[in-house]
Amino acid sequence: MDKYLQIENAEMVFDTKKGRFVALTDVNLSVKQGEFIALIGHSGCGKSTLLNLVAGLLDASSGVLLLGDKEIKGPGPERAVVFQNHSLLPWLTCFGNVYLAVERVFGGRETKKQLRQRTQAALELVGLAHAMHKHPHEISGGMKQRVGIARALAMEPKVLLMDEPFGALDALTRAGLQDELMRIVHETRATVLMVTHDVDEAVLLSDRIVMMTNGPAATIGEVLPVTLPRPRDRLALADNTHYHNLRSRVLEFLYQRQLKHAA
Amino acid sequence: MSAVTIDDNNLDKIMNQPETVAAPTIEAPPAKPRRTPFLQTERGKALTEALAKALRAALPPLIGIALFILLWQIVAASGGENGLPGPAKTWQSAQALFADPFYDNGPNDKGIGWNILHSLYRVGAGFGLAALVGIPLGFMIGRFRFLAGMSAPIISLLRPVSPLAWLPIGLYVFKETEPASLWVIFISSIWPIILNTAAGVARVPQDYLNVARVLNLSEWKIFTRILFPSVLPHLMTGIRLSIGVAWLVIVAAEMLTGGTGLGFWVWDEWNNLNVEHIIIAIFIVGFTGLLLEQGLVLLARRFSYE
Ligand SMILES: Nc1ncnc2c1ncn2[C@@H]1O[C@H](COP(=O)(O)OP(=O)(O)O)[C@@H](O)[C@H]1O
Ligand SMILES: [Mg+2]
Numbered sequence: 001m002d003k004y005l006q007i008e009n010a011e012m013v014f015d016t017k018k019g020r021f022v023a024l025t026d027v028n029l030s031v032k033q034g035e036f037i038a039l040i041g042h043s044g045c046g047k048s049t050l051l052n053l054v055a056g057l058l059d060a061s062s063g064v065l066l067l068g069d070k071e072i073k074g075p076g077p078e079r080a081v082v083f084q085n086h087s088l089l090p091w092l093t094c095f096g097n098v099y100l101a102v103e104r105v106f107g108g109r110e111t112k113k114q115l116r117q118r119t120q121a122a123l124e125l126v127g128l129a130h131a132m133h134k135h136p137h138e139i140s141g142g143m144k145q146r147v148g149i150a151r152a153l154a155m156e157p158k159v160l161l162m163d164e165p166f167g168a169l170d171a172l173t174r175a176g177l178q179d180e181l182m183r184i185v186h187e188t189r190a191t192v193l194m195v196t197h198d199v200d201e202a203v204l205l206s207d208r209i210v211m212m213t214n215g216p217a218a219t220i221g222e223v224l225p226v227t228l229p230r231p232r233d234r235l236a237l238a239d240n241t242h243y244h245n246l247r248s249r250v251l252e253f254l255y256q257r258q259l260k261h262a263a
Numbered sequence: 264m265s266a267v268t269i270d271d272n273n274l275d276k277i278m279n280q281p282e283t284v285a286a287p288t289i290e291a292p293p294a295k296p297r298r299t300p301f302l303q304t305e306r307g308k309a310l311t312e313a314l315a316k317a318l319r320a321a322l323p324p325l326i327g328i329a330l331f332i333l334l335w336q337i338v339a340a341s342g343g344e345n346g347l348p349g350p351a352k353t354w355q356s357a358q359a360l361f362a363d364p365f366y367d368n369g370p371n372d373k374g375i376g377w378n379i380l381h382s383l384y385r386v387g388a389g390f391g392l393a394a395l396v397g398i399p400l401g402f403m404i405g406r407f408r409f410l411a412g413m414s415a416p417i418i419s420l421l422r423p424v425s426p427l428a429w430l431p432i433g434l435y436v437f438k439e440t441e442p443a444s445l446w447v448i449f450i451s452s453i454w455p456i457i458l459n460t461a462a463g464v465a466r467v468p469q470d471y472l473n474v475a476r477v478l479n480l481s482e483w484k485i486f487t488r489i490l491f492p493s494v495l496p497h498l499m500t501g502i503r504l505s506i507g508v509a510w511l512v513i514v515a516a517e518m519l520t521g522g523t524g525l526g527f528w529v530w531d532e533w534n535n536l537n538v539e540h541i542i543i544a545i546f547i548v549g550f551t552g553l554l555l556e557q558g559l560v561l562l563a564r565r566f567s568y569e
Binding site: 076081 | 470471473474477478480484488489492493
């Protein structure tokens, strides 16, 4: 399928106290099944807004969003979201948080035992089998984010949406999770739309980098295909000239063409 | 010559014979290292430190209580014959009172234990009704803006009304004192529950609600898995305030309705001019209120996350 997720002429206008605020305009993008898209742009340009449109958490003011030829209307478990601040429920254990999602998606067709197995498998996938029965406040930020990913993946979504999932983590933890995400996405063949402001992360992980212009009325400025072979190894890429060319293309877009003036 | 056999009986004799000399000690055995006195060991030091800390923490309240009793004594003594009863007299009276707390000599003469239990029962029942109505109402007001708008003027108008102003209405409607006093507890303790629950619902983090939306959870699951646990700490605050109000109000209400309970007892003892009992009643009311409050604080701590 060439056009799995389609965004056509999407526009997002917020009604604010100071009047209409056009956040996004004329956004067009189609994503293939199994593709990994990185969404990059300066802070405040509307990346989260675009992601939330796909998630259905926001309704587009105009334009059409389609997933597998069905119009996106409201949020739903086939578009799982990994939130920036993990958004785990503090009164549930890691297992409980994932189970809540699994139960919602598969509860109608499967036995309790199968649901528990799914939950456990998802936590094993992100390497958290040992911390299953801990509460979110008992584990580190990186582990929380992994539970968030496990929760999203356990739903077997059509698209995995991630809003700067590693933004709040230290560099080492982030690198570890990026590697793990690459492995998981490879294993599950998930379709991913990931917001990031980290150029290296975008080049390392994605098949295409969607670069957004600055707001207001932000739109897609350029789409850069990342034609690096997989599996990718961050150490090997360190002296890969193609990798560096791609990296400079993104940097050039961000810091020459879309230079953000300090507010 | 007879052989000297050594057995227990003559051992002492032999030892005490002048010719029996103790073998000279060649060398004093090396002095055993002296055990450090307990208080100088690690554990001992920790213990003394903990004791000192406890003492330092207990000292100000103890001094406060001592000063209070002293002041009471001075006030009592300065009144002369008709002054307030002093601490000692009150203490004796209290001992007599609590020697038999559960006697029952008919409707208007019951032990102090019964009166306390009656008051607690009324607080429990009135508060229970308030919780039964107030908690669901609070959830609905918090979740639906329209309901919040509808109820806002009524709540702001009725909430500041002094609790006892509701008593005549209760007496008129129910024609009996028992339901009337429950009604007063109900109406005065319902506001903290409604308001705190509603505030808690309004403050459920948007992130959690987004999770619910992405998962497409049913309204029931949203309530049990997200709203209720998230609101629980606020709800506990509401319950604590509400029981506090109920306990304040019940004593006053019982003074007016009579029959049983601490409030009735205070009034009865006033009519008997038994001032010691009135003072004791004040302490009982304060102490019970303190216990209720502390119990609920402990309970609330169990329901806080992180
Ligand atoms: N609910 C909202 N109401 C009004 N303005 C909003 C709302 N959400 C986002 N915006 C505005 O839209 C713009 C894009 O925001 P966002 O998508 O969060 O940016 P990014 O994720 O790229 O940092 C910002 O200027 C922001 O202030
Ligand atoms: Mg954002």
